[in-house]
Amino acid sequence: MKNTRLSALVLSTGIALSSLALAPTAAQAAPPPPTPEPYAEFDYFTYVDARQVGGEESTPVRVLFRYDLDLPTGSGPSGSSQDGTFDSYEPLSRFILEVGNECVSMSGEGTAVTVSNDAGTTSVEDSFTFRAEAPATNGEKLLGLQVQSALFNIIDAQKIMFDGTSLPTGPEPLQGKNQQAVIELARPDGSRVTLPSTLTKVLSMTRFDPAAAIGGIEEAVALHVQDRNLNTTLLATLDRARGYVTDASLANDAKAEQTLTTFTNQVHAAQRAQKITQEGADALLSSASVVGDYLPSCL
DSSP states (O other): OOOOOOSOOOOOOOOOOOTTOOOOOTTTOOOOOOOOOSEEEEEEEEEEOOGGGTOOTTEEEEEEEEEETTOOTTOSTTOBOTTSSEEEEOOEEEEEEEETTEEEEEEETTEEEEEEEEEOSSSOEEEEEEEEETTTTTTOEETTEEEEEEEEEEEETTSOSOSSSSOOSSSGGGTTOEEEEEEEEEOTTSOEEEEEBSOSBOSEEEEOOHHHHHHHHHHHHHHHOOOHHHHHHHHHHHHHHHHHHTSSOHHHHHHHHHHHHHHHHHHHHHHHTTSSOHHHHHHHHHHHHHHHHHSOSOO
């Protein structure tokens, strides 16, 4: 299984300006900030007990999910509450579920999120639920069984996670909160098997950003590659890989992985031609391997 965990990918750039510097002219003014992405994409990790189906007590589970931030309020299966305490949203443009070394990819109707703020009667809490069920799960199998549903619920009994029911634009409010997770599978005889999470708190919920990970390889190229032509070739390959991972297409994610393979072949060839040191080649190959592990395994 591709199980390299990247708990954070933070790339920062800045220019330190002298306190004595003159104010920039109009021609020198800083460029406007980049336009925010029209979607949010998350990388969630936990463990489930899969002993009922021959797995391990702590079987790793990863969910990569993406939704458009302009999804209509109440478009999900639960609609919207009359008292304004929750809204559901559907469909998700990506819901990739990895269990152990197996993976299924789903999207469209049956994939949804629900945002709750001060919701409930006997127990009032904030929560964020992301799920996949029929028809999105139709025909999908994990561990030899039909996937019925996958439900992940992040809960904040302190009611400070949200101040409304809009879709969160990033993972920050969800980190470190309580959680419930259940994957339901169906045997051929129709009986159901549930795989519950073995954790009560969110282990990892980060922003899925493979483009930033590719930026890390580019930094390694700048550090280790002195040959100008080789530098240009390697950066052009990485730029193609970035283009593939910045859209919603899983087919293009597969092309990104193929492009990273091209990159590693280029590094091996450069090493044989003595255009890069052994240490530099090892650093580039290690960085590319990390990004390859970061991409979904069911491409």
